[in-house]
Amino acid sequence: MTAVRTTCPYCGVGCGVLARADGAGGAAIAGDPDHPANFGRLCSKGSALGETLSLDDRLLHPVVRGVRATWDRALAEVARTFADTIRDHGPEAVAFYVSGQILTEDYYVANKLMKGFIGAANIDTNSRLCMSSSVAGHKRAFGTDTVPGTYEDLEQTDLVVLTGSNLAWCHPVLFQRLAAAKAARPGMRVVTIDPRRTATSELADLHLGLAPGSDVALFAGLLRRLAAAGRGDAAFIARHTSGLDAALAAAAAFDIGAVARVTGLGRGEIEQFYRLFAETERVVTVYSQGVNQSSAGTDKVNAIINAHLLTGRIGRPGMGPFSVTGQPNAMGGREVGGLANQLAAHLEIGDPAHRALVQDFWQSPQMPTQPGLKAVDLFEAVHDGRVKALWIMATNPAASLPDADRVTAALARCPFVVVSDVVQATDTSRYAHVLLPSTAWGEKDGTVTNSERRISRQRPFLPPPGETRHDWRQLAEVATRMGFPGFDWPDAAGVFREHAALSAHGNHGTRDFDIGAHAAIDRAGYDALAPFHWPQPAGEAPRARFFADGRFYTPDRKARFVATPYRAPAGRTGGARPLILNTGRVRDQWHTMTRTGKTARLTSHYAEPFVEINPLDARHLGLAAADLALVESDRGRALLRVLVTARQRPGSVFAPIHWTGQQASQSRIDALVAPHVDPVSGQPESKFTPVSLTRFAAGLYGFAVSRRRPAVEGLDYWALAPAAGGFRLELAALQAPADAAALLAAVLAPAAGAEVLAYRDVTRGIHRFAVFADGILDAALFLAAEPVETARGWLIGQLGQALDGAERLRLLAGRAGAGGADPGAIVCSCFSVGVNQIAAAVRGGACTVEAVGACLKAGTNCGSCRMEIGRLIDASRAAEAG
Structure with a gap:
């Protein structure tokens, strides 16, 4: 079979994949050596994609009110109910909740239907939960949602600051590019900033285990120090920025002592970080969910950007702030207005000229004049009855939104819920009145955009099974049945062509997003489309970096410093809830495990939901390793396996987001998280939930x-x-x-x-x-x-x-005995190598990660486990020395 070039459906790195169908519904998977995001590397999840293609749990035909139905019946039900709801209650009574898992073409059609023809802005996305604070921070500083740099900057810089990002587990291939660059240039320095000492911290020259939610204080103190030390780029500041005085006034209170009090860090380590940043010209600050998922997330983003603007370290090779997205197409959704406060092509709902431009292009009857409901508010509107018809596409809000039990109550109350998904049974689909079967990765046809603004093709290499249909076509057919023109594209190439044309419509260099070079692309060109950075206006080559010329997208074309006064997290610990719950991902799982949870290779690393706790806290609470603990907040509870580790900060605990009611009894961790949101971005506070832990007294x-x-x-x-x-x-x-x-x-x-x-x-x-x-x-x-x-x-x-x-x-x-081989807990998922095997190799003389790899292959594929192997080697040496 011929290999098909496509793109991995997991994180925002956007790795190229070579998929070779086996003719029996499966495929052999390899990294694409020619894709500029990964150059052939894949992480454990990407390597196992071929093992997730089975149809045993797939939704293969439409279901209407629990009964199998034809597409004609299902689409008629959706179109009629939406039209009736709009007639009786107005366009604000309907909403879409979509996902960074869908393709840009799907996103575009959903946005056009809701904002251009239904006439409301009530379309939001699960990307609101992962990167909307970055969007808001970019827009405040740059005038538009622009990521300035590229992955190459991580290889060209002299200092990488990783804050709120467990890159080793959440963006493994990008982490391996960084690790390789550091190995090639030992003078490169890496700083990690995270309450947890994660696998990423193993690469760090300095780890700052700051108190949860204190990032603004740390970076405000950095801004103050840089200015006081004369490290500002006076010419850049004068010509290309505004607002510095207000930003410095907000940071004035954060001398070293104040920063130490708020962050819990030692004065010496703060000084070391500030000195490294001040004395290194080429600095990249990489940030992700640990920054974004906060009630002060937008201020955290701007505090980081402020430091780069002050020093003029932006837009040039090896320097700049860099947001890495969690989902494969979070960026694509931002390009087409997938968020409730945006229009397509990076245009603004609140700008009458922008609304007129899009309405003229779409020839639409009406446009919303105000932003729609952001994710948390949207589901609150479902709960109180303002939203009466809801279409959920490629996401599982019953498990992934904060205050998840209230979300399920909202879905149960909603008069009409449509769910488009690839999986028959999820925590959300049980509430659907209409279930629509969607094509999955391997069958979908379209584009995605990764964290460095690189657009790549996702190409089908398997036929759509059963009666599945592409998400964009489902939306287009409902639009047509509702009587709306302009939804009659013959294929995904037609949708992309229109999307590209809109990006150039009335642009003339005034907006960052412009891919007008592809506005006339035909099917053959679309099929052959190679990965490219945007922007690419008509007649021009793609541009890799923004802002090297000092020109931004604000009205005066100057970047804005933003004042970021410190605000404590929205939750409060103490009394009955003395610990802080932090949530996040684990290495081998993805979102709610509908794909990664299908393969034993990926569940072998962590097979059940768990909570990490520091030994001091565990001892105080009477918890031992492998106990079960009831984790409770004021919103909900979960029952989790106890993992005692000194890598967890005292006073804080960590639990992963992945497990749902499909895989465990009480594991929906977002049922505990309160719906506190950032006032600017609407992003929830997922990293700071006051909780209590009590031992589950199992008999x-x-x-x-x-x-x-x-x-x-x-x-x-x-x-x-x-x-x-x-x-x-x-x-x-x-x-x-x-x-x-x-x-x-x-x-x-x-x-x-x-x-x-x-x-x-x-x-x-x-x-x-x-x-x-x-x-x-x-x-x-x-x-x-x-x-x-x-x-x-x-x-x-x-x-x-x-x-x-x-x-x-x-x-x-229960034991292998002397003649048997017990691999122990799995460390390397790619080759199913366990801790006992690694320990034996170390005892046999394999005293480096490379030597263990040569002996067992562990760590030689995706490299995600290399940090863990290194810890095991160090532990073995320490034990021998003791």
């Missing part, structure tokens, strides 16, 4: 493996994940059952005639069962009064194996 813990999906109904705690050859299950109950065999029957349902081996130690509360069918291991269940200690990786490897008498006894013991 029974269990671990099971099975070739068939276990039944979990009735368990007080469960977490289910795929495993090689079947499934793995963690479980717990408040009370041990009177009959452990009954629990075996309920959870694993051994077939009639199956052979069941059992071991019981009633005094210690231990019960172990192994189920054999036709002589091979079909399932096993391990129960105990304490967290179950077994060689999980080894046990999973026994599924489907024929075992003799001695091997069966070892199985019931």
Whole structure:
């Protein structure tokens, strides 16, 4: 089969992928060596894309009110209900909630339909949750939402400041580019700023473990220090900026002592950071969700930008502020007005001239004059009945929005909910009156834009399964049924052509976003479109960087300094909620796991939801490693496995965002997060939730493996994940059952005639069962009064194996024994290499990450685990020295 060049559907790095269909619904996946974002590298998630293409959980046909329907019936229902709602309650009574997972063409059509023809601005996106503070900060400073630099800047700089960004896990390929650059130029310095000591911190020359939410104070102090030390670029400031005096006045209170009090950092480490920044000409400051997801997120962004404007370090090779986006097409959505406060082509709803320009281009009957409802406010409007018809596309707000239980209550109340998705069952789809089956990655056809403004093609290499349709076509057909003209594109190329033409319409260099060079692109040109940076006006080559000429997009073409007075986070700790909950991602999972959760390779690193806690806090609360803890806020609760680690700051805990009601019993972490938002961007405060932790007093813990999906109904705690050859299950109950065999029957349902081996130690509360069918291991269940200690990786490897008498006894013991091989907890997902294997290699003389890679291949593919391997090597050396 011919390899198809496409783009990875995960993070904002935008890696090129070579996909070679196997003719049976699957594909071989490799990195594209010619794509300028990754040059052939893929992370663990990207490498495993071929394992996520199965159709077992796909939504393959429309469903209307629980009954399979034709597309004609489903689209008629959507168009009629939307039209009736608009007639009876006005256009503000309908809303779209879309996603950075859809393509730019999908985004464009949704925006055109809502803002140009329905006539309201109630279209927002889950990108509001990850990067809208960056958008707001860019617009305040630059006059438009412009990312100044490129990935090459990370390789050309002398100092990289990574703040609020666990780049090693959230943007792994970009992190590997940085690590390679640092290895090639050892004089390069890296500073990480994060309350947690993450895998990214292993690369750092200086780590600043500041107090959550104190970033503005740190960067205000930096601005004050730079100005006082005469490090400002006086000519740049005078010619190309305004507002410095107000910014300095807001920063005046932040001398070293004040910064130390607010951030909790030592004066010496603050001084070291300020000195590095002041004395290094080429500086790139990379920031992500840790900055954006805050009730002061926009001020954090502007505090960072202020330091770069003061020093004139922007728009030139190796220098500038750099926002890295979380989703594959968060940038594409920004280009076409996917946020409720934007119009397409980086035009503004509040500007009458901009509205007229877009309305003229679209020939639309009406345009909104005010911004629409941002994500949190939108779902509050659904809850109180202002929004009566809602279309959700390619996202799972019942799990991912803050105050998630209120979101589910809102969806349950809404008179009409449409969900377009690729997956049959999600926490959101259960509330849908109409389910529309969408094409997925591998079937979709369009474009995405990565964090460095590079537009790339996503090309199909698999046929659309069942009755699935592209998202843009679903929207266009509903628009046509509602009587709106201008939605009759023949293909995605036609949508892109119109999008490009609008970007050039009335532009003449006055706006940053212009891809008019592609306004007349035909199908063949679209199919062959190579990755390119925007802008690319008609007749010009793409431009990599902005602002080197000192010209911005404000009315006076000067950049604005923005005053950023420090404001404490919206939540308050103390009393019943003494700890601060920080949320985020883990290395091998993506969003709500509808794709990454399908492959055992990616669930092997972390197979169940967890909460990280510092040893001091754990000891105070009576929590031990592998306990279960009830994590509670004023909004909700979650039940999570305890992970005790000194890498977590005392007073704070961390839990990942990925697990939902589809994978675990009580794991929707956003049910705990309050809907506090930044007043400018509307982005929620996802990094600062006051919580309490209490030990879950389980009377029974269990671990099971099975070739068939276990039944979990009735368990007080469960977490289910795929495993090689079947499934793995963690479980717990408040009370041990009177009959452990009954629990075996309920959870694993051994077939009639199956052979069941059992071991019981009633005094210690231990019960172990192994189920054999036709002589091979079909399932096993391990129960105990304490967290179950077994060689999980080894046990999973026994599924489907024929075992003799001695091997069966070892199985019931839960250990591989002297002759067996237990890989231990998986460190390298790409090659399924565990901690025990790495430890053995180190004992055998592999004392560097490279040596471990040569021995085991671990760390030689995506490199995401290299920092963890390095920690294991250091720990082994320390143990030997002790």
